[in-house]
Amino acid sequence: MLKRILNIFARDLKINSREFITLYMMIIPLVMAVGINFISPGINDTTVNLALVEDENPGQADYFDDFAHIELFEDRQEVEDRVMARDDVVGVLPEGGGYYILAQGNELESIVEYAKLLNVLYESDVQLEDARSEIIEFGRTVPPLKKRLVNMLLLLISMLAGMLIAMNILEEKMDKTVSAINVTPASRSAFILGKGFTGMFIAVVSSIACILITGFYDINIGQAALVIFSTTILSLIIGFLQGLNSNDIMEAAGSVKLLFLPLGGSVAGYEFVAEKWQAFFWWSPFYWAYKANDNILSKSGTWPQLLLYIGIILVICGVVYALLAPRIARKLQ
Amino acid sequence: MKLLSSFKKELILVSRSFYFYVELGFALVILAVLLLAVPENFSTTATQYLYLDLPQAAKEMYVDTVLESEPGIESEMVEIEADGKMYDAQLITTDEEEIYIVDSEEAVRKLAYDKQNPGAVVGLDDNNQLNFKYYLQGYESTRLKNLISIMFNKDIGMLEEQIGSQEVRYLTTGFEPVSDRENTIPPIISFSSGLMGMFILASYIFLDKKEEVIKAYAVTASSVWQYLMSKIFVVSLTSVISGLIITMPVMGFRINYGLVLLLLLTTGFFSSSLGLLISSFYNDLMKAFGVIYLLMILFMVPAIAYFIPGWDPFWIKLIPTYPLMQGFKEIILSSGNIAYPLYASAGFLAGGIVLFAVTNIRFKKTLSV
Numbered sequence: 194m195l196k197r198i199l200n201i202f203a204r205d206l207k208i209n210s211r212e213f214i215t216l217y218m219m220i221i222p223l224v225m226a227v228g229i230n231f232i233s234p235g236i237n238d239t240t241v242n243l244a245l246v247e248d249e250n251p252g253q254a255d256y257f258d259d260f261a262h263i264e265l266f267e268d269r270q271e272v273e274d275r276v277m278a279r280d281d282v283v284g285v286l287p288e289g290g291g292y293y294i295l296a297q298g299n300e301l302e303s304i305v306e307y308a309k310l311l312n313v314l315y316e317s318d319v320q321l322e323d324a325r326s327e328i329i330e331f332g333r334t335v336p337p338l339k340k341r342l343v344n345m346l347l348l349l350i351s352m353l354a355g356m357l358i359a360m361n362i363l364e365e366k367m368d369k370t371v372s373a374i375n376v377t378p379a380s381r382s383a384f385i386l387g388k389g390f391t392g393m394f395i396a397v398v399s400s401i402a403c404i405l406i407t408g409f410y411d412i413n414i415g416q417a418a419l420v421i422f423s424t425t426i427l428s429l430i431i432g433f434l435q436g437l438n439s440n441d442i443m444e445a446a447g448s449v450k451l452l453f454l455p456l457g458g459s460v461a462g463y464e465f466v467a468e469k470w471q472a473f474f475w476w477s478p479f480y481w482a483y484k485a486n487d488n489i490l491s492k493s494g495t496w497p498q499l500l501l502y503i504g505i506i507l508v509i510c511g512v513v514y515a516l517l518a519p520r521i522a523r524k525l526q
Numbered sequence: 527m528k529l530l531s532s533f534k535k536e537l538i539l540v541s542r543s544f545y546f547y548v549e550l551g552f553a554l555v556i557l558a559v560l561l562l563a564v565p566e567n568f569s570t571t572a573t574q575y576l577y578l579d580l581p582q583a584a585k586e587m588y589v590d591t592v593l594e595s596e597p598g599i600e601s602e603m604v605e606i607e608a609d610g611k612m613y614d615a616q617l618i619t620t621d622e623e624e625i626y627i628v629d630s631e632e633a634v635r636k637l638a639y640d641k642q643n644p645g646a647v648v649g650l651d652d653n654n655q656l657n658f659k660y661y662l663q664g665y666e667s668t669r670l671k672n673l674i675s676i677m678f679n680k681d682i683g684m685l686e687e688q689i690g691s692q693e694v695r696y697l698t699t700g701f702e703p704v705s706d707r708e709n710t711i712p713p714i715i716s717f718s719s720g721l722m723g724m725f726i727l728a729s730y731i732f733l734d735k736k737e738e739v740i741k742a743y744a745v746t747a748s749s750v751w752q753y754l755m756s757k758i759f760v761v762s763l764t765s766v767i768s769g770l771i772i773t774m775p776v777m778g779f780r781i782n783y784g785l786v787l788l789l790l791l792t793t794g795f796f797s798s799s800l801g802l803l804i805s806s807f808y809n810d811l812m813k814a815f816g817v818i819y820l821l822m823i824l825f826m827v828p829a830i831a832y833f834i835p836g837w838d839p840f841w842i843k844l845i846p847t848y849p850l851m852q853g854f855k856e857i858i859l860s861s862g863n864i865a866y867p868l869y870a871s872a873g874f875l876a877g878g879i880v881l882f883a884v885t886n887i888r889f890k891k892t893l894s895v
Binding site: 277360 | 552555556559564635638639640642651655657658659660661662663664665667669670671672673674675676677678679680685688689692693694695696697698699700701703706710717736811815816819820823827830831834835836837838839852859861866
């Protein structure tokens with residue numbers, strides 16, 4: 194049995210490597226991981242953007258530069274034009290010996306308040322050297338946004354695995370080889386597992402590579418691999434069913450789009466929805482996977498907690514499989 | 527005439543396909559999620575832990591000042607857990623933050639570490655001046671840390687008074703912010719309609735290539751561009767319908783649907799033409815997968831700038847979904863700038879025409895790859 198599963202897996206891997214699809218699926222997440230490394234420092238450094246008139250008060254520009262992003266413009270009109278642009282930039286302009294804040298009117302209140310505070314501190318000559326506060330840091334270097342992006346990337350990888358499985362099945366269908374499996378010594382379960390192995394293997398390898406590229410060296414890789422593995426089981430079931438249900442690539446493409454919904458919804462629900470409404474997302478295995486990954490990436494998860502989340506994912510996968518098994522069996526006839 | 531006939535045929539074909547109904551079903555599911563599961567406004571309260579190492583009278587004065595600063599601020603005694611230990615705390619909840627006032631510096635340190643929120647200890651120095659000790663995670667930017675370190679160098683009362691009297695001039699007035707639910711529509715429409723147009727059209731062409739429909743066109747009276755354009759029309763029409771299904775029930779009749787249609791059609795045209803161009807280089811979807819997938823990811827990046835307006839680097843404005851999302855945002859804002867979606871539509875139309883012309887030349891030369 195195991196040998197036959199491995200044969201199907203090896204055959205799929207060989208075919209996929211000829212199509213470059215496996216390579217794409219392994220490389221794309223890595224490129225995205227590098228992209229996350231590239232953009233997250235800039236996003237994390239965002240406080241407030243100030244527009245000033247160049248050479249009007251170089252000392253003020255230097256002072257503000259310690260607390261905010263500064264852009265310098267030739268005259269007031271240019272500052273005004275910049276403030277009116279689409280992003281949130283606030284101007285600080287001189288008048289009658291003092292300075293006023295120039296805002297577009299659609300900025301967040303906190304941005305204008307930040308600019309007001311900075312100007313007051315500058316006008317009061319409060320210098321960094323006179324700081325009276327002590328800052329103690331816990332030494333965490335990964336900003337929360339980066340953690341979220343990596344977490345989303347991990348879910349996306351497991352979905353990609355589902356897509357790959359769907360496409361592999363579709364290829365078998367188009368080559369009219371699905372029914373031929375019935376006359377080979379390989380059982381139906383061996384066929385399903387063998388077909389699923391490629392996606393699962395790629396998902397686990399790519400996910401671990403992405404975790405390392407994005408700098409999460411000190412998390413528990415074993416815990417992460419367990420969560421990835423459990424999420425991929427769901428992708429396997431869905432991918433398999435999509436492949437069997439679709440008659441051509443168009444239909445498979447449409448189905449893949451449907452998968453984005455529970456994934457995106459679960460992430461948005463976990464991040465943005467108040468605690469009392471979280472129960473609305475408990476049905477989604479992606480929700481539990483995101484929650485489990487969040488704990489792992491924050492290094493705040495305990496084994497019992499994690500095993501509970503993985504258990505929930507597996508139970509949901511089991512229910513989905515139990516519901517879909519007759520359909521899969523019928524389609525394999 | 528031939529174009530119209532091809533379009534009709536494509537419409538009939540698509541109305542019989544699974545994809546069309548998935549597209550509509552997807553729009554309905556998104557709508558249901560938006561209306562039933564997404565709250566009008568997200569909960570975005572910041573949490574902090576505070577220990578007031580001050581005489582009892584000063585502590586009470588601080589709490590009273592916070593409670594009286596705005597109407598509706600609530601206070602209650604709670605227990606909060608960190609690292610397996612329970613701590614008593616007075617929880618003060620405002621619209622924007624939750625402040626837990628605890629009984630020891632140890633509690634602040636443990637809570638700040640365990641819950642990954644900032645903590646602060648307020649005490650008095652030898653000169654009876656307030657001093658502050660902050661517990662931060664370490665990933666906060668240097669600029670933010672600089673501000674925190676000097677923020678309370680001035681007397682708090684005087685600081686608040688000066689900030690209150692600081693003059694702010696606004697260039698526009700009457701700005702009414704949209705709700706968080708409405709604010710999620712532009713990125714959803716961009717991904718659902720704009721992005722997927724590229725993927726779906728490329729899939730369409732690959733399917734036709736596989737079935738050799740494209741080669742059959744060589745022996746018909748219809749020209750290649752008409753065949754390609756009819757595909758674009760169908761995909762654009764599908765995106766318009768699904769876009770309207772999501773937008774209309776949420777936004778009602780408060781927005782300019784002429785602009786919505788214009789932007790949906792032009793972006794549909796642009797992304798479909800891009801999908802066509804990609805499909806002209808490959809034989810099947812599997813081979814084109816990498817390019818399509820990378821483009822889809824790239825097109826998603828402006829969503830970060832959309833939700834974090836303070837982060838808006840120049841390069842992100844070059845990605846087509848940036849003007850698409852911002853254009854939709856202008857349309858749904860009551861005080862939005864009408865010129866922006868018009869310019870964006872003109873840009874998408876021009877870009878789409880160029881891409882279409884290039885694709886047409888490629889298809890005419892090869893009829894296939």
